[in-house]
Amino acid sequence: MSPNxxxxxxxxxxSSTLRAERGFADVPGxxxxxxxxxxxxxxxxxPAAVSLGDTRIALFRDADGVAKGVLDRCPHRxxxxxxxxxxxxxxxxxxxxxxxxxxxxxxxxxxxxxxxERPSSRIVVDAFAVREAGGLVLVHSRGRADALLPPVVxxxxxxxxxxxxxxxxxxxxxxxxxxxxxxxxxPGRALGLGHLLGSGYEVVGPQVSEGxxxxxxxxxxxxxxxxRISTFDSAVKRSVPARIEVCPDTGLTxxxxxxxxxxxxxxxxxxxxxxxxxTVLRWRLRVEGRGGRALATAASAAWKLRTxxxxxxxxxxxxxxxxxxxxxxxxxxxxxxxxSA
Amino acid sequence: xxLHEPAPSxxxxxxxxxxxxxxxxxxxxxxxxxxxxxxxxxxxxxLLRRRTVRRAIHGEPIFLSRENGLAVAHEDSPTDRERGRFxxxxxxxxxxxWPTFERNGYVxxxxxxxxxxxxxxxxxxxxxxxxxxxxxxxxxxxxxxxxELICExxxxxxxxxxxxxxxxxxxxxxxxxxTVTSTSETVTQVRRAVNRAVPKAHRWFNRAKxxxxxxxxxxxxxxxxxxxxVDWDPGMDIYMVHPANPESASRTRTTYTFNPQHCVKPARFxxxxxxxVVGSQxxxxxxxxxxxxxxxxxGMKDMNSRFDAAGLRYRKVYQELVARQQSGDFGxxxxxxxxRDIRSELNLDRVRKDTRx
Numbered sequence: 215m216s217p218n219x220x221x222x223x224x225x226x227x228x229s230s231t232l233r234a235e236r237g238f239a240d241v242p243g244x245x246x247x248x249x250x251x252x253x254x255x256x257x258x259x260x261p262a263a264v265s266l267g268d269t270r271i272a273l274f275r276d277a278d279g280v281a282k283g284v285l286d287r288c289p290h291r292x293x294x295x296x297x298x299x300x301x302x303x304x305x306x307x308x309x310x311x312x313x314x315x316x317x318x319x320x321x322x323x324x325x326x327x328x329x330x331e332r333p334s335s336r337i338v339v340d341a342f343a344v345r346e347a348g349g350l351v352l353v354h355s356r357g358r359a360d361a362l363l364p365p366v367v368x369x370x371x372x373x374x375x376x377x378x379x380x381x382x383x384x385x386x387x388x389x390x391x392x393x394x395x396x397x398x399x400x401p402g403r404a405l406g407l408g409h410l411l412g413s414g415y416e417v418v419g420p421q422v423s424e425g426x427x428x429x430x431x432x433x434x435x436x437x438x439x440x441x442r443i444s445t446f447d448s449a450v451k452r453s454v455p456a457r458i459e460v461c462p463d464t465g466l467t468x469x470x471x472x473x474x475x476x477x478x479x480x481x482x483x484x485x486x487x488x489x490x491x492x493t494v495l496r497w498r499l500r501v502e503g504r505g506g507r508a509l510a511t512a513a514s515a516a517w518k519l520r521t522x523x524x525x526x527x528x529x530x531x532x533x534x535x536x537x538x539x540x541x542x543x544x545x546x547x548x549x550x551x552x553x554s555a
Numbered sequence: 556x557x558l559h560e561p562a563p564s565x566x567x568x569x570x571x572x573x574x575x576x577x578x579x580x581x582x583x584x585x586x587x588x589x590x591x592x593x594x595x596x597x598x599x600x601x602l603l604r605r606r607t608v609r610r611a612i613h614g615e616p617i618f619l620s621r622e623n624g625l626a627v628a629h630e631d632s633p634t635d636r637e638r639g640r641f642x643x644x645x646x647x648x649x650x651x652x653w654p655t656f657e658r659n660g661y662v663x664x665x666x667x668x669x670x671x672x673x674x675x676x677x678x679x680x681x682x683x684x685x686x687x688x689x690x691x692x693x694x695x696x697x698x699x700x701x702x703e704l705i706c707e708x709x710x711x712x713x714x715x716x717x718x719x720x721x722x723x724x725x726x727x728x729x730x731x732x733x734t735v736t737s738t739s740e741t742v743t744q745v746r747r748a749v750n751r752a753v754p755k756a757h758r759w760f761n762r763a764k765x766x767x768x769x770x771x772x773x774x775x776x777x778x779x780x781x782x783x784x785v786d787w788d789p790g791m792d793i794y795m796v797h798p799a800n801p802e803s804a805s806r807t808r809t810t811y812t813f814n815p816q817h818c819v820k821p822a823r824f825x826x827x828x829x830x831x832v833v834g835s836q837x838x839x840x841x842x843x844x845x846x847x848x849x850x851x852x853x854g855m856k857d858m859n860s861r862f863d864a865a866g867l868r869y870r871k872v873y874q875e876l877v878a879r880q881q882s883g884d885f886g887x888x889x890x891x892x893x894x895r896d897i898r899s900e901l902n903l904d905r906v907r908k909d910t911r912x
Binding site (some may be wrong): 216287289290291292293294297308310311312324325326333334337381 | 711713714716718839840844845847849857858859860862863903
């Protein structure tokens with residue numbers, strides 16, 4: 215028997231040349247910039263389906279482990295490519311007919327083809343500019359792979375292991391702009407990290423400044439968000455100073471809280487709008503200093519409990535609602551910049 | 556939907572500026588148009604006993620029961636009828652009773668103009684006994700998609716080699732010829748492959764090193780009734796009826812029947828159970844596909860390879876039928892008469908190499 219179907223892969227050079235001619239695709243409906251769409255840990259050996267605005271993206275890792283993203287719809291019969299698998303050579307293979315695409319969106323393999331036979335160069339799927347930084351997978355909404363990364367993730371890498379790490383993800387029923395405002399206003403209360411970032415009444419601040427591409431807020435909040443009995447002072451008086459840096463275009467936020475023993479907690483928050491009233495929030499905490507591992511483990515366990523109890527989103531939604539009508543200079547600047555545009 | 560309502564804008568009318576292939580692929584809008592004036596095998600006769608069974612065609616409810624041993628189909632449930640509630644839509648000519656007919660082990664229901672409901676238009680199933688197969692050889696598989704996608708799936712050969720290779724065999728063979736023919740109502744695909752590897756699931760009862768395959772698929776586009784003869788030689792010859800009853804735009808019921816030939820007894824009884832394995836594999840693909848074909852980007856163009864000839868022919872015949880029905884032509888042309896003799900089209904008289912025959 216002589217096989218009439220052999221797997222022929224287009225050499226990488228051909229596909230990258232084609233990509234250079236075609237360019238990466240835009241993500242309509244969201245502001246220009248690098249948008250977080252997944253955390254690095256969400257993307258393993260199997261492809262992952264993510265959304266950014268109305269656009270569905272299939273993320274996968276190529277043969278070198280580099281994150282790639284293509285439109286989550288096979289151009290052949292519209293099966294979501296994220297339901298397929300990554301095959302040898304780092305190609306994303308559709309689960310229906312086996313059409314396989316590289317990270318540039320070029321069809322490199324069609325089963326049943328004769329040895330040496332190549333798929334037509336017209337068979338392509340939209341590919342997106344993808345980069346990984348700060349433990350997040352980012353997609354550029356205007357296809358600019360060479361664009362500068364946001365200041366809050368610049369210089370950090372997903373593989374950074376300094377300090378103890380915890381992370382979480384939740385889908386929030388609130389518009390993206392409201393969740394950005396919540397992060398600028400009281401991230402400790404929204405994420406249940408009051409012991410690291412402060413979540414109660416604000417005792418000093420806020421001091422707001424605008425940097426290169428970011429809005430920076432310094433706040434000092436009581437550690438716990440406890441009810442106060444009439445005119446008496448709060449029972450727990452310890453306050454936590456925190457520095458909040460927000461990228462107004464995408465809402466990517468970094469919060470740095472000072473721990474009691476000189477250590478510090480860094481939380482990177484990625485916000486992905488998936489519809490006008492739905493936002494996916496991903497956070498990654500790194501605690502440096504003594505007792506960091508215990509603090510990170512406790513934060514992770516508490517988040518998992520709150521998620522299991524269905525209360526993780528509720529806290530973010532509550533702070534988002536509160537931030538919508540509040541008179542705060544940082545939120546006012548963000549409103550003027552209109553992050554939801 | 557009333558019989559006399561204008562048909563939803565769907566297919567046909569490709570933009571004059573687009574080429575033919577583009578119009579076929581971009582004009583395919585599953586679940587948007589209800590093709591009518593056809594018989595649908597809604598239920599296996601043996602499953603209709605004392606209790607009323609509910610089915611649907613294009614969203615219209617059908618309540619099946621037996622009266623004096625005869626199958627009858629009402630538009631209303633027994634409870635509604637007791638309460639004096641009657642729909643009496645145009646589909647039943649105002650009588651509240653669907654035209655019904657029993658043959659080949661199926662209860663057939665006519666969906667369309669009752670005056671045109673001739674039993675001569677019931678699809679001919681020459682490879683099935685007149686009274687149907689024993690109950691074990693039939694069943695129901697539900698797909699979460701519109702029936703057009705299931706019809707296209709049945710005519711799609713490359714997904715068999717890729718998705719169902721354990722049961723139907725892989726794509727490796729000495730020669731592999733595919734011919735596609737069509738009429739105004741049907742699409743027929745014949746695949747002749749020589750020296751294929753015996754599929755994994757057949758190996759425990761078939762010790763041949765290789766086998767030939769002649770797979771014939773005849774699709775009645777209007778009703779979604781698919782008639783198959785999959786002949787592995789040496790090996791099994793599976794006669795099959797694979798209806799795709801359009802219950803709604805996101806639900807298709809397949810009232811399948813197998814009639815396995817030339818195989819040892821355990822395999823004869825085991826093979827019909829494969830329908831649910833294959834069905835779940837197909838539903839894995841067609842369920843998310845349905846959403847993308849019916850969503851806001853439903854008019855986009857699909858890419859094709861040369862293996863998609865049968866599927867494209869199906870889309871073409873389907874769109875021509877929709878265009879005809881949109882213009883008020885619901886009749887059958889001579890070339891596509893569903894009751895015609897299809898023995899030769901199905902290759903039922905083919906001489907097998909298998910000596911057991």
